[in-house]
Amino acid sequence: MFTAPMKTAVLIARILLGIIFVVFGLNGFLPFLPQPEMPQAAIAFFGALAASGFMLPTLFATQLVGGALLLLGMVPLGVVILAPVIVHIVEFHVFLAPGGLPLAIVVAALALFLAWTHRWTYHPLFAAQVVPSAGTPVEDARARRRV
16 A cells, blocks of 8 residues: 555654644643743634633544544544644634744644545545445345335
C-alpha cells in the first residue's frame, strides 16, 4: 500500500496531529498550558463561545476524541471528525488572532496529508448512491419486500 518512507511519514503525521489534539482537548477541560495574549476580537469571540455554556466543552471533547482516534490508528474517522474543527481553527487565526496562524497551517497541512493518503476510504462519502452490502439490515429488508 505505502512505501516504507511514506508509512513513516503517515505514522509521524498521525501521531503528531493526534498528540496536538489530545493535548489541546485536555487543556480545555484541565487548563495546564499558559494562555497566549489574544487580540480583543478573539477574546470577544472566545467569550461568546464560553457564554453559550456548551460550545467550548463540545469543541474540546471533539478535539480529544478526534486526536485519540488518530493515536489509535483510526485515521479516516479521526480526520472526518476533526476537519470542521481545523477549518474553524484556521479561520479563527486568519481573522481574529494571526499570531497562532503558523501552528494552524501546520495542523491543516498534517490533516490534509492524512486525508490524501487515506483518500480511498472517503469514496463512499461522495457516492451518488450507496449500494448496501449483502447481509446488512437495509439489504435484508429490501430482499424481504421483493418476496
